[in-house]
Amino acid sequence: MVKYTAYCFKIITFALHQHLAMFKKLNIYINHWRARQTNSRTFLLYSSVYVGILGGLAAVVLKYLVHFMEELSRELAARVPYHYSFLLLPAVGILLTVAYQHLINRDSMQKGIGNLLMNIKRNKANIKHDNAYAHLISSSLTVGFGGSSGLEAPIVVTGAAIGSNTGRFFKLSTYEKTVLLAAGSAAGIAAVFNSPIAGVLFALEVIIGEITIPTFIPLLIASATGAVVGKLLNPRQLFHLVTEGWLVQALPFYALLGIFSGLVAVYINKVGHDLERGIFTKQNRYVRAIAGGLLLGVLILLFPPLFGEGYHYMQAILNGNIEALKEESLYADWLSKPLIMLLFIGALVFIKIVATGITLGAGGNGGTFAPTMFTGAFLGLLVAYGINQTGLIHLNTSNFIAVGMAGALSGVLHAPLTAIFLIAEITGGYLLFIPLMVVSAISYIISRYFKSYNAYWESLIHEKDIHPDQDHSMLNEMRLDTLINKKYVAVDPDMSLDDLYHILATTTANIFAVVDADHQLKGVIWMDAIRKEFFNTDHAQTTVADVMVAPPALISYNQPVSSVMTVFDNLDAWQLPVVRDGKFVGFVSKSVLLDQYRQVFIKQHKHADFFAK
Template sequence: MLKTLLVHINQWRLRQTTQRNFLILCSVIVGLIGGLAAVMLKYLVHIMEEVSRNIALHLPFHIIYVFLPALGILLTVAYEHIINRDHIQKGIGNILVNIKKHKSAIGLNNTYSHLISSSLTVGFGGSSGLEAPIVCTGAAIGSNVGRLFNLSAYDKTILLAAGSAAGIAAVFNSPIAGVLFALEILIGEITIPTFIPLLIASATGVVVGKVLQSRQLFHLVTEGWLISALPFYVILGVLSGFVAVYITKVADTLEKGILKKYNRYIRALAGGLLLGILILIFPPLLGEGYHYLQEALNGNMEALKEESLYGEWLSQPLIMLLFIAALVLAKIVAAGITLGSGGNGGTFAPSMFTGAFLGLLVAYGVNQTGLIHLSTSNFIAVGMAGALSGVLHAPLTAIFLIAEITGGYVLFIPLMIVSAISYIISRLYNPHNMYWQHLIHEKKIYPDQDYSMLNSIRLDTIVNRDYTALSKTTPMSDFFKEISSTNANIFAVVDNSGKLEGVIWMDEIRKRLFDNQTASATVGDFMVIPPAVVEHNQAVSNVMQFFDQLDVWQLPVVKNGTFIGFISKSALLTQYRKAFIEQHRNADLFAR
């Protein structure tokens, strides 16, 4: 029934509408579902928080901080292992991998599994954010809508980005920031053909979020900025850049996993307890931390003393200053432990939290000197933008996100200054943003567009399996008879089990073709070890590196040591040219 309906829809769209108009229609659908997913995630987190509060009523005071995060991470790991069967693809980095290597195909289970697992993690106090899970959910929604209508890889990529934009926009009530996030982080280019569907999906997501859940994530009450505060905004920009480098390094290290030699449940329990102890020392690290951030924005510094073991000490300005500085350094550690021990979340919210408290640190510290009075709410807002700009390498997203949250452009100049300085400093130490950095270290993908296009080519589609295999004992006289019926320039030498032993190059044979001793020799006498051997599942970009570095045009391909064929540089370049033409043809079709 569903297949028949889809067939009719596809037939209708091919007859009655253009590719561009149908993609816009799909972006509305993706925006609607993405907005619903964002509302559902908030609702699930609210339910989990209620459950954790009920559990906390039966535990001694402060002990809840130690055990509840561990329980949330354990439940997350159990869900992903037992119910989801480890099919979930965590993190925005995996979206980039799917775009670059898998033609934007994301498994259907990712449209709901992030909502469940991240709500368990954050709802029970895990110190991470919900933005990455909603981005992953929106991306999966867009990808699967594209697959449902049998759209091209290019169109699926646009819908994938549209779903992510809708999720971000619905969470923050920031449609422009949602669009810019998708363009700067996921697509990497800003063009009209991609901008329109993203804008429509993002606006639709915001409308759905406002209709079903009007409460905003948090409110920023900012004031007009003073020219006398400009030097301190510059200082904040510099500090934000270095803090962004710190966030990237710590997140990259901890998110790879902690206590790796133990099984997943021991890691979850140990990591959760370690996180609980950290939260016990610094209560604002609990969950996303937006409650404490909102109180700081309201100027209520007393809120930082709540549920603290040493609340009375925080009445002293110097101790409070040190406490805020500790929060700046500790939040990303807590987030890294949460994710590294098996929880599901992201570092988007922890980066905002860190930047906010960095801004508070600067404003509060300067105000204690009595030299000048700085607006703490302004510096908190601008600090968030500075951290996001440096960590994500997305200054436009950072600027417009905070500008939209504040409800105006009063702070636009400070936002631009701090975001730009932070971005420049961060780029000096980290050429790529946090997501690319992790993927490059893991050698999953390369940021260069040529590498991305190369890796979109499947190696098995260009392997030449029409070959002549020889044995080392084959007489050269028999080999000469063989080459008379082929145009091949390279021949494989294999053993009885098909394992590759070497190759024979025709260029070398031609040099000794009329040597009297050649006819009486065997293939083994002329066999050489190839300069490189390609594995059947190797990235095509690596193969191209072999060709360029070794200055050869053909290489053998093996699978578990067994020879399966040859790959030629000319065939690879031909396939690359086809991929390049196809990508730009799709872009041109949409632009018409």
């Protein structure tokens, strides 16, 4: 039996090797063909269409998978007593997600937009191929069974993986892979929301972080293609908003909503990030999934609108049907009182992100995009409904709900353009552009005041020292060990100045390291500083230790180059010593660093310059 199994294994291995060899030959043939037929700029446009089609299809597949999981969860819910389904189903969904990731995916899946940004900065825009489908399965399990998270982050990562692996297959440059990665993200967002403009702006503001024409055109093509695919295969509009415009008298209240949106965005980023890092971390993954799922179930039992993405309730309140919040509630009679309803709405504003954090922290897969929209919608409802109860003025509740979504998104993502156009496109509320701009701008300003970067970048900066600034990123692409001048002149601290002068006559160096027998740095000698000693005839007893000085700073061998540049700028120095494990290694020069930076800059931008022509 063992021999038979081994023989079968050899056959399977041989077949896989043959298929892999055929795949490599096909890849070489295709790349040779496209090199002969098209230039790189044209091929990138063709690739963006291909990525847009696949990104749109992935979004449609995800929608249908979630619908299937929801139907399955309803069948399971029918077998248990009423309300208990709220308590148990989220735990089932998270448990299935964790099991899939552990047993089938083998923990190869990279969750969240933060990991996507890290791959762009650290991994040359390369994303593992299984991310192109794993998120579709795992997020549909989480959300379909009631997990309180969104599908937007999974579809963004899925589209990005499609774009990245398309670029890898055709052996494109890092710049081209990054463009296709962003194009896949744009196509996914466009197909999910039927919002092509928002897809492009999301990719530019959140994924790439800069707007250039060479980048804009492929994104536009991919986003439009994804939106068309989504519209053809799943034409249902996410939200419907009927509005006759807005009143100037309501503008102060929109400004108030903008302030609240900014503060809530700070709360979302803080609480969401802390909870997403993990709950019940001392337990194994399956215990964590069950415990977190049951805790989430308790919250959903108390607040049924927390179940799943919550889009059903958001559409209901957009239609003015606040009574829908009483559905499946344990205390529906109490919610008939305006004050209790106001408190209930306020609780949803703050608890939704807690439910999302528990969902993700327990092992579920999803994102905070939809929960942020949910929170903003109910924040807008809270402001409008609360002010209407005073009788001072009557505000259009639906308008405030739509604008509240934009305000929350703008503050959380630090992407006001994405927020404005997304909400305008998915609700059809183009008459609300002025309130959308006012609320989004105020929310963005307040959020930026407390946090310089959005939640994705904040975690990368503090935990992985990955920075969104282009200069910072290019500096950290350089390796410090390649910049160190190891051909230095070292002298002993007990050496006399006469002996030092003999050394000076044989070198052009203007800085010298003073090291002991263990190669520990004791100080440095600057040529300019000791020049006056040349004319001092009474230096027979003077040693190097008498004229050496402490360096203005020490550079660690493993220090990021961006940090080294900061040290140079703060000290106005041009050469600094480098130490490793306490021992002197060499000197790093600011002029060498700047020259290397120039080379990296030219290398990174030559592709963009080519596509701009």
